[in-house]
Amino acid sequence: MNPIQEYLQTLTRRQFFGDGAIRMGGVSLAMLAAERTAKATDQLSQASTASPAMVHPPLPGFPHFAPRAKAVIYLHMNGGPSQLDTWDYKPNLKEHFDKDLPDSIRMGQRITTMTSGQARLPVAPSMFNFARYGQAGTWASELLSHTAKHADDLAVVRSVHTNAINHDPACTFVTTGSEVPGKPSIGAWLAYGLGSATNNLPAFVVLTPRWTSKQAAQALFTRMWSSGFLPSKYTGVALRSVGDPVLYIDNPSGIDARHRRAMLDTLSQLNQKNFERFGDPETQTRIAQYEMAFRMQSSVPELVDLSGETKETLDMYGPEVSKRGTFAASALLARRMVERGVRVVQILHRGWDQHGSLPSEIRHQCYDTDQPCAALLQDLKQRGLLDSTLVVWGGEFGRTVYSQGALTKTNYGRDHHPRNFSMWMAGGGIKGGVVHGETDDFSYNIVDKPCHVNDLNATVMHCMGIDHERFSYRFQGLDQRLTGVEPQRVVQEILS
Numbered sequence: 001m002n003p004i005q006e007y008l009q010t011l012t013r014r015q016f017f018g019d020g021a022i023r024m025g026g027v028s029l030a031m032l033a034a035e036r037t038a039k040a041t042d043q044l045s046q047a048s049t050a051s052p053a054m055v056h057p058p059l060p061g062f063p064h065f066a067p068r069a070k071a072v073i074y075l076h077m078n079g080g081p082s083q084l085d086t087w088d089y090k091p092n093l094k095e096h097f098d099k100d101l102p103d104s105i106r107m108g109q110r111i112t113t114m115t116s117g118q119a120r121l122p123v124a125p126s127m128f129n130f131a132r133y134g135q136a137g138t139w140a141s142e143l144l145s146h147t148a149k150h151a152d153d154l155a156v157v158r159s160v161h162t163n164a165i166n167h168d169p170a171c172t173f174v175t176t177g178s179e180v181p182g183k184p185s186i187g188a189w190l191a192y193g194l195g196s197a198t199n200n201l202p203a204f205v206v207l208t209p210r211w212t213s214k215q216a217a218q219a220l221f222t223r224m225w226s227s228g229f230l231p232s233k234y235t236g237v238a239l240r241s242v243g244d245p246v247l248y249i250d251n252p253s254g255i256d257a258r259h260r261r262a263m264l265d266t267l268s269q270l271n272q273k274n275f276e277r278f279g280d281p282e283t284q285t286r287i288a289q290y291e292m293a294f295r296m297q298s299s300v301p302e303l304v305d306l307s308g309e310t311k312e313t314l315d316m317y318g319p320e321v322s323k324r325g326t327f328a329a330s331a332l333l334a335r336r337m338v339e340r341g342v343r344v345v346q347i348l349h350r351g352w353d354q355h356g357s358l359p360s361e362i363r364h365q366c367y368d369t370d371q372p373c374a375a376l377l378q379d380l381k382q383r384g385l386l387d388s389t390l391v392v393w394g395g396e397f398g399r400t401v402y403s404q405g406a407l408t409k410t411n412y413g414r415d416h417h418p419r420n421f422s423m424w425m426a427g428g429g430i431k432g433g434v435v436h437g438e439t440d441d442f443s444y445n446i447v448d449k450p451c452h453v454n455d456l457n458a459t460v461m462h463c464m465g466i467d468h469e470r471f472s473y474r475f476q477g478l479d480q481r482l483t484g485v486e487p488q489r490v491v492q493e494i495l496s
Contacts, residue, residue, distance in 0.1 A: 056203050056233070058195040063465025068496070069390035069428025070197070071338045072190065072460060073345045075331075075373065077365070078171065079218050079352030080421070082399035082414050085126045085362055087422035088158050088443045089139035093125035093401070096442075097409075101402045105442050112165060114355065114404060115415045121402035123442070124412040127359055136433035143366040146374035152433040153377055153386070154424045155494035159437020159446045162397050162418045162453045167218045167353065170396035170418065174453050175224040175346075177482045184228035184473075186457055187344040189482045191234040192227070192473075193466055198341030200299035205337055206236040207330040207347045212364035215357070217350035225346055229475040231281055236346060239300075239333075241325030303336055316378060318371040331372040335379050338389050352395055355404050356413035377426060386427045390463045392456075394423030401442045420446045423456065429463035431496040454483040455491055462490045 084090060101121040115121065129142045134151030147154075164170035169179040176183040184192070187204040196203030206225045211217065225236030275283040306314070306322070309332070314321050321328040327349050334345040349369055354361045373393065380386040398421025399414030406412075420439045426432065438448040458468040461482065468488065472479040 054195060055199045056191065056196040059193050062193045062195075064467045064470060065465050067428075067463065067465025068388075069463040070388045071343055071345070071428075072187075072390045072392065072464065073334045073338065073376070074187070074347070075369075075391065075393040076171075076175070076224075076346065076348045077352045077369070077393070077395040078220065078348050078350045079167070079354070080170075080395045080397045080399060080416060081352045081365070082126075082354065082358060082362065083158070083420070083422040084399060084401060084414070084443050085128055085358070086141050086144055086366075087139070087156055087424070088420075088439060089130040089141075090125070090401075090441060090443050091130075092441055093123060096123040097125055098122045098407055101442065101444075105440065105444050107445075109419065110165065111400070112416050115400070115402070118404070121400075122407045123401055124403035124407050124414070127410060127412075134433055136435070138433070138435055143362060144370050146371045147377075150374055150377045150426070153381070153426045154432060155426065155430050155434040155436060156422060156424045157436045157451050157456070157491070157494065158420070158422045158439060159449050159451045160394065160398075160421050160423050160453060160456065161446060161450055162421075164397070165416050165418050167396065167416075168221065170416075171218075171221070171224055174394070174396045176226075176228065177454050177457050177484055181221075181223050182228050183223075183480070184230045184234070184482070185223070185225050185236065185346075186460065186482060187225055187236050187346050188227040188230055188234040189471070190344050190461075190464060190466075192230050193471055194343055194464060196341065196343055201303065201337065201340055201342050202237040203343040204234065204236040205342050205345050206238040207241070207333065207345070208238065209241055209327040209330040209347065209349055209368075210325050211327070211349055211351035212368050213351035213354075213361045214364075215351060215354065215361050218353050220348055220350065224348065229480070230473060231284075233284075236344070239304075241330075299340070303340065304333065306332065313379065317375040320368070321372070327368045328372040328375075331376045332379075335376060335383075335385070338380070338385060339383070354399070354413060355415060357411060358399075358413050359411060380427065388428050390428045390430065390460060391426045392423065392460065393425075395421065397421055398443070401444055417444070419444060425456075425459070425494065429495055431494055434494050436491065436494050449493070451491055452488060454486075454488040458483050458488045459491045459494070462495070 099122065101123055130139050132138065133140055133148040136151060138148070138151040138154065138156060140148035140151065162170055162173055164173050164179050172181060173179045175185045191203035204225070208220055225238065227234040271283050317328045317332050320326040321332055323329060327347070330347045334347060337345050351365055377386065377391065380389050398417040400417045404413040404415045420443065436449055437446060437451055439445065440447050461468040461471065468481060468483045472481045
């Protein structure tokens with residue numbers, strides 16, 4: 001039997017009038033709401049003739065003060081680059097080659113189970129040459145010779161430290177300010193607070209280029225660009241490196257832009273009614289996402305088309321720039337996105353977890369990233385964008401001075417080391433030619449100006465015009481912040 005007919009036959013008189021009264025009341029309310037909506041729509045359309053409404057406007061009162069940077073490009077080297085082989089020069093280590101790490105340096109600190117069972121912890125000096133660069137004489141490895149030429153634009157922080165010793169919690173920490181999953185990423189916080197400067201691209205875009213190293217890479221988790229407990233429209237939009245940049249963004253066969261627009265208008269009306277009925281803010285997110293996807297149908301193909309770039313620009317980024325999905329191509333896309341008003345671009349380059357064969361593997365990684373990083377800085381600078389764009393480079397922790405596994409003059413590996421590692425910042429609000437913090441002779445402990453991961457996050461916020469202590473979101477009974485509940489400081493010493 002038809003279930004609808006069966007329901008109507010068993011419907012009591014009381015149920016019929018009860019439901020009918022509710023339905024008639026709903027119709028009356030809907031008619032009143034429609035009148036209000038029509039008036040509001042007329043007012044909106046009149047206002048939009050002057051200027052189009054922002055899809056993702058900033059929060060009221062944001063920024064808190066005049067920002068030095070309008071956009072952030074965050075270059076995350078996933079896996080933990082060795083500070084000893086890149087930015088933290090320790091020339092005296094050669095005298096300690098293959099000697100045991102002194103107990104006075106380790107001081108009983110925890111190490112991972114990957115090396116805790118070794119009979120020895122032999123010191124492994126870097127086999128790479130270092131030189132001074134720029135007027136400040138910043139030390140840098142030969143592996144980063146291109147980036148090092150921009151030393152006078154960089155603030156190198158050698159004293160970064162973190163709480164986590166394994167990749168998953170450490171990556172979660174550096175990108176969300178907490179080891180606990182479920183928190184918003186720094187890109188989502190910035191998109192939420194400052195909104196987007198463009199209606200045609202998302203406020204926060206993520207790129208995950210391929211890498212040259214043959215070693216197995218650590219997994220990337222979406223929590224590194226998630227909006228966590230913030231509305232989901234602030235989650236980073238990941239552009240794919242192969243195939244369509246965004247899945248299902250193209251219209252199906254036989255559907256043109258006019259039909260798509262009509263469908264979205266009808267869907268928006270239905271979603272708006274749903275929102276008025278239930279008040280779920282995620283319904284508004286869906287409306288905004290459909291609209292953004294419609295705009296991205298034209299803006300994304302134009303964004304990823306590099307044919308308009310000059311030969312000089314392409315040559316600057318290196319031979320890999322013409323290969324889609326490389327770090328070089330991603331770095332150039334980052335500049336193009338910033339030009340078009342994207343607030344935050346995050347590039348996550350994998351393959352830096354070098355427990356063995358570090359000398360050969362780190363060469364591959366630096367081949368991928370060094371010239372493009374330098375080109376990105378130069379490109380932004382010559383276009384007048386570096387002063388308004390903050391560029392951040394770093395991993396989730398550092399590497400140990402002692403070798404994991406066999407040690408020779410030309411081959412060694414390094415374990416995880418959260419006690420200190422190096423990062424650099426450049427651009428909007430950052431003082432160039434600065435080295436902040438210092439480590440001991442073994443790059444094992446910080447001896448001057450320690451800088452917690454969340455101190456750097458607070459500094460990024462500051463450059464973007466946000467007071468990190470005043471930027472919170474009520475969730476689970478707490479006023480949650482990117483920088484957590486413990487006191488953190490803006491690193492004033494590296495600000496211009």
